[in-house]
Amino acid sequence: MMEMKDMELGDGESLSERVSAIFSIGGDQEAIEYDELWWSWNALSRVGDEIARLIDEAGMSPDSDVALLVRNRPAVAAAILSRLASSRGYISINGMLSDKSVLTELDRVRHEVVVGTAEDLRRPGLVSAAADHGALVLELPTHPHESVKVAAAPSKLQRDRSPADRMKSASSDIDMTTSGTTGSAKRIRIRQEHLLATVLEAQQTSGAGTPPVTRLRSGVSIAATPLSHIGGIFGLLMTVTQGRKLVLLDRFDAQKWSNRVERHRVIAGSLPPAAIRMVLDAGIPKSRLRTLKVISTGTAPLPRVLAERFEGTYGIPLLQAYGATEFAGGLSSFTYRDYKKWGDQKRDSVGRPHPGVEFRIVDPDTRAILGPDEIGILEVRTGHNAVSNDAGTFTSTNDLARLDSDGYLYIHGRADDVIIRGGFKIDLGQLEDTLRSHPEIHDAGAVAVSDERLGKVPIAGVVLEPGSSLSADEIRRHVKDDLAPYAVPTRIALLPELPRNSTLKVLRPALTEMILREGS
Incomplete structure (x- = not known):
């Protein structure tokens, strides 16, 4: 049985102190597993130490803004934890986004260091764009015994800047986006x-x-x-x-x-x-x-x-x-x-x-x-x-x-799920529940679109159970039997699946496009 180690901690410790305490007692014990390979606490700590060393060797401030391309990988978790352990923050870029979206996000946030896995740094134009920006680009290891590598060094202009130019007030905030399920994701800073x-x-x-x-x-x-x-x-x-x-x-x-x-x-x-x-x-x-x-x-x-x-x-x-x-x-x-x-x-x-x-x-x-x-x-x-x-x-x-x-x-x-159709209120959540209550409907999502005469009208995307031949008209009759006639969707699309983000939330803008394109 694994030996348990203790370290005294009183009340009021900061997040950095708590994370640092775990790193200090973890040693070679198993910490994070990915793809059936365990990374020890020492391996995670080493990733953070190497990131800090490479930033210093590039002649950059330890408080430089770090944009982190985030995926569920041990080295990414290590980078997050090491920033928090040193009371520093980071800018989170969702690694599940498309190539274009990642480049757009990097362009809109201030950063001096870009950190990511090899698969993210292979995105077309990413490393060159970061290097042109004058950023240090670091590649995270894929194995616990590998090291962090320099993928692109800062430009001479950045290296030659004086320490006063490079220094700024250190931020320990985490800069991340909301889920963006109802529209464009917003950036929020979390202390x-x-x-x-x-x-x-x-x-x-x-x-x-x-x-x-x-x-x-x-x-x-x-x-x-x-x-x-x-x-x-x-x-x-x-x-x-x-x-x-x-x-x-x-x-x-x-x-x-x-x-x-x-x-x-x-x-x-x-x-x-x-x-x-x-x-x-x-x-x-x-x-x-x-x-x-x-x-x-x-x-x-x-x-x-x-x-x-x-x-x-x-x-x-x-x-x-x-x-x-x-x-x-x-x-x-x-x-x-x-x-x-x-x-x-x-x-x-x-x-x-x-x-x-x-x-x-x-x-x-x-x-x-x-x-x-x-x-x-x-x-x-x-x-x-x-x-x-x-x-x-x-x-x-x-x-x-x-x-x-x-x-x-x-x-x-x-x-915003409650809409007014010609003066009548419709609860889109209730409409979704009614659609899902049909034994031949596997999943459903309802959204609203503008209508010149009625203001807003409901439309729906429906995923049928395997083997079902349920028609859009039969679905409308099911809704009408359960809810008021004005709650019946004006357009229904039979879809193979609902569009979801990486947390499995339905993406309503994408669903709306699919229904309008494929619905009847």
Whole structure:
């Protein structure tokens, strides 16, 4: 059995101190696995040390702006952790984007160093564009015994700049984008202390707590959420600050995920609703998931029929959570203690607010505060808000929600999911649920488009179950039987799958284009 090491940590340590403490005690113990190859804590630490050394050897400030091309790779995780351990931030560029999009992102953000894997640096024109910009380009290793390499050195102009020109006020912020599922992704700067606060609050709520010592543990977590997403960073830090091991997956694959669950005897998992559906669709044997006690889920609504089907098949409770990039991660969660206490009574809840977080529900028009079980706009007050510098103010979200008399939060869709068609309100989330309730419909997404006469009208993309010959007209009749006639989509497209981003959220702009192009 692996020897556990302890290091004393008191209250109030920074994120950099917590990450540094784990690095200092980790040694050659296993830390992160990718593609069945383990990287030790020493190997991860060495990547960070080499990045810092190469920046220094290039004659650049240690506080230089670093743009990191982010993929789920151990060396990328090492680069992230090393920046945080040195109280420095980084600019996150999603490595899952197209070549054109990555170049566009690099062009729009200030950077003096570009760090990425070989597969990202092979993108046409990337290294030359960065070099022309005068940036140092570093290639991350693909094996724990390899070193960080210089792919392009800074221009002579940059090398000759005086130290005063190179120096700037160091930023420890993480500059990353929102998910961009309803439009263009926005860049948001997240402070390290805010990120640590959300991690500690989530640990306290879950019952894991923040122990008086930092130590290595034998438990293993599996991460398929991209490290370019707040959920991926949140999961990485939840795991690392508790001294547990992490398995990284490029993207969610039901077979790979379930094999890792079985091999490492994983107790607690985390999956978005789309991945939960994929596990069911893949027919994963119940025996393979026998060690799992709970699965937390978030990022998108969890349909009740999906939750009931999964829990009925595997006997594993699905515990919903709520959070947002703008608030540095998680805000509430339905815990296993909640599940044992309430069972099905509060099945659809995303839990109560984490310590230090407050919720209230307000009327969309008057902004008056609403009472228990009244649906309105969710507002959040927390000390870690990326969109407001005033921790004492409530910030309005775009989510429709209610709080019950016990303080449990329920999300009822997005405010912009409720459209007005000729004076009649239509809830696109309710329309999606109705579409999915048909036994021959596997998945569905609804969006709104402008209409000169009616203002807005709903359109829908539908994925049929294998072998189904259901027609668009039959789908319309199904909707009309369940909802009002004005809720029937004006256009329906039968699609092989719904367009999703790397966190498996439906991309509404792309879905709209597909429906308009292929629908009837």
